[in-house]
Amino acid sequence: MTITGHKTNSMFKRYNIVDEVDKENALIASQKRLAEMRLERRVRKVIQINKK
Structure with missing residues (x-):
């Protein structure tokens, strides 16, 4: 209400x-x-990143 200016x-x-x-x-x-x-949480895959 403070944003719109209404008192009640x-x-x-x-x-x-x-x-x-x-x-x-x-x-x-x-x-x-x-x-x-x-479902997306169950399907997530971890991908290994190779170091150079």
Whole structure:
């Protein structure tokens, strides 16, 4: 609120309009990305660098 200059949170409550489908899609997308990140961690390979 200090950034926007509002003294109370009434404006945030007034304009707290959220589409439930958007929330569901965001949750599905974040769960999908977390699963991808877990897979990437398992697949990582260590490559040896030869000294010259």
